Amino acid sequence: MTDPDVSRLLEILPVYAKQGRPALIPVLQKAQEIYGYVSQPAAAAISRALRVPLAEVYGVIEFYSLLYSQPVGKTLIHVCNDPACAVAGADGVFKRMTKTLEFHLDQDSPTREITVERAPCLGLCEHAPALLIQSPHHVIDGAYEDLVSGTSSRHRTKIGGTVSILTANCGKGHPASLEEYQQNGGYLAIQKALQVQPEAVIQEVKTSGLVGRGGAAFPTGIKWEGCAREPEYPHYLVCNADEAEPGTFKDRVIMEDDPHRILEGILIAAYAIGAEKGYMYIRGEYVYPYQVMKTALDEARKAHLIGEHILGTDFSFELELRRGAGAYICGEETALFESIEGKRGFPRVKPPFPTRKGLFGKPTVINNVETLCNIPVIIQHGAAAYRQMGTEKSPGTKLFCLSGDINQPGLYEIPFGMTLREMIFQLAGGIRNQGTFQSALVGGAAGAFASANQLDAPLSFEGLRSFNLPLGSGVITVFDDSRSMPDILLRLAHFFKEESCGKCYPCQMGTQRQLEIMERMAENRLLPGDTERLSDLAATMTDASLCGLGQTASSAISSAMRLFPHLFKIMEG
Numbered sequence: 001m002t003d004p005d006v007s008r009l010l011e012i013l014p015v016y017a018k019q020g021r022p023a024l025i026p027v028l029q030k031a032q033e034i035y036g037y038v039s040q041p042a043a044a045a046i047s048r049a050l051r052v053p054l055a056e057v058y059g060v061i062e063f064y065s066l067l068y069s070q071p072v073g074k075t076l077i078h079v080c081n082d083p084a085c086a087v088a089g090a091d092g093v094f095k096r097m098t099k100t101l102e103f104h105l106d107q108d109s110p111t112r113e114i115t116v117e118r119a120p121c122l123g124l125c126e127h128a129p130a131l132l133i134q135s136p137h138h139v140i141d142g143a144y145e146d147l148v149s150g151t152s153s154r155h156r157t158k159i160g161g162t163v164s165i166l167t168a169n170c171g172k173g174h175p176a177s178l179e180e181y182q183q184n185g186g187y188l189a190i191q192k193a194l195q196v197q198p199e200a201v202i203q204e205v206k207t208s209g210l211v212g213r214g215g216a217a218f219p220t221g222i223k224w225e226g227c228a229r230e231p232e233y234p235h236y237l238v239c240n241a242d243e244a245e246p247g248t249f250k251d252r253v254i255m256e257d258d259p260h261r262i263l264e265g266i267l268i269a270a271y272a273i274g275a276e277k278g279y280m281y282i283r284g285e286y287v288y289p290y291q292v293m294k295t296a297l298d299e300a301r302k303a304h305l306i307g308e309h310i311l312g313t314d315f316s317f318e319l320e321l322r323r324g325a326g327a328y329i330c331g332e333e334t335a336l337f338e339s340i341e342g343k344r345g346f347p348r349v350k351p352p353f354p355t356r357k358g359l360f361g362k363p364t365v366i367n368n369v370e371t372l373c374n375i376p377v378i379i380q381h382g383a384a385a386y387r388q389m390g391t392e393k394s395p396g397t398k399l400f401c402l403s404g405d406i407n408q409p410g411l412y413e414i415p416f417g418m419t420l421r422e423m424i425f426q427l428a429g430g431i432r433n434q435g436t437f438q439s440a441l442v443g444g445a446a447g448a449f450a451s452a453n454q455l456d457a458p459l460s461f462e463g464l465r466s467f468n469l470p471l472g473s474g475v476i477t478v479f480d481d482s483r484s485m486p487d488i489l490l491r492l493a494h495f496f497k498e499e500s501c502g503k504c505y506p507c508q509m510g511t512q513r514q515l516e517i518m519e520r521m522a523e524n525r526l527l528p529g530d531t532e533r534l535s536d537l538a539a540t541m542t543d544a545s546l547c548g549l550g551q552t553a554s555s556a557i558s559s560a561m562r563l564f565p566h567l568f569k570i571m572e573g
Helices: 004-017 021-035 040-050 054-063 083-088 089-101 144-148 178-183 188-193 199-206 218-226 249-256 257-275 287-302 333-340 369-380 420-427 461-465 485-497 505-522 529-546 550-551 555-563 565-572
Strands: 073-079 114-119 128-132 139-143 160-162 235-241 275-282 320-324 364-368 397-404 410-417 437-444 446-451 474-481
Touching: 004 021, 004 040, 004 505, 021 040, 021 054, 040 054, 073 089, 083 188, 083 474, 083 485, 089 114, 089 160, 089 249, 114 249, 114 461, 139 287, 144 275, 178 199, 178 257, 178 287, 188 257, 188 369, 199 218, 199 257, 218 257, 218 364, 235 257, 235 333, 235 369, 249 287, 249 369, 257 275, 257 364, 257 369, 275 333, 275 369, 287 320, 333 364, 333 474, 397 420, 410 420, 420 437, 420 474, 446 555, 461 474, 485 505, 485 555, 505 529, 505 550, 529 550, 529 555
Parallel strands: 073 114, 160 410, 235 275, 235 364, 275 320, 397 474
Antiparallel strands: 073 128, 128 139, 397 410, 437 446, 437 474
């Protein structure tokens, strides 16, 4: 007799069972949509259908923060507590909501209606403080003040800058449809690419000087060339849309406003490397962007831009959308592969690199959303025209996410080379409430703090490097002199401790010890030698951690130690 607890799940399991283990996270998400959490009978049914050991099913559930093995409220309210939301009052929002809703929050009751929990960055930094509300019938996100007043801030992101190339279709209040995208020259680049050999496409991208926009800045054309030359097939193309760095929201805006630009970039990349199958991995908190991309993908498929014999050529390509399940580490390329394969998001040891052994052990190119959005521009207008923008060593334009204590938070597109001062005080309108600039976190949580003495740093790879600052993914979070630097550092330390996957000991233990020292600092009770311990931890994590998370987990705190030594001396003295 069928267990009624899983009868609805059993109806859909045969579809997922055909895929085997790679379908594990999608089917867990489906079970949670049906029941609110993954019950023991549901987990057992999934284990049998996919032939994945039950212990490993639970290992996956426990790894991802958006999967639940115990009952939670019918409505889940996630309150962001990253630095940008913190300075906008997120702690007060959380306290107010839990106090107001406390009669719903009996942790011993399996029938409670509402669960409120703190969450890492929701990618809504320009609308801080931000909430994500999930219920059985809908998911909404946005600024706290707008949500409680019944309005939506989703499409009021300020789009600024000195150029409008990647953001040409953004800020119009709705996603650009296929028809709108084509009216503005959309999909002409893939037509042009299909008229030449893949090698010519790769060469054009190499000539353009485009490097990855996700933070690593690896030359895009060289990555493509390495994969294209691999004799083993199939080749895979993966779009990394698991944007979760605190302060970062650029990929979210493009997904919401201009989804077909991303799809066209994906198509050109797939053609260049010889891939017939690809995946777009979208962070789990980005429910609305996922829906927009799904609609755009359906439009493209109906127009025969995805599928067999695209535009009447021999090129065929299929794209599958995947939702993450709440793990910052899955922004790391090999951890993302593990997640698509139905596993916990543990980074792999490199080499071998993904271009040789990536997704499912096959040659793979993985690029982030912004990187792929540059591709149609390069192919349509040519590498020479692309290099006319920016600087010699940093050609093209860059998207910057500005948030914090500024008058006009939003997404800004500029050619590389503008100074940090011009960005903050001219484009973004300066410090909010006529405050005084204290610092800016440049490059995200894994970046570094810039002091007032570094405001004239050019916003380019080489320009920021000369000021000991990283470009990262293009995050600038500004703090005025009323903000507590120890509190900001504590939040960053807590973020990395929570997001460390625990696979390698230097990161697992290093982020924990770093957090403990920052907790003592925030409480004005640093121990003798704590600053030396922080320096030792930073060196160890940077040198010995397996992936970029551990290698950069101390970057912002180390920069604060250099720029604001008086804070540490006062605390210890």
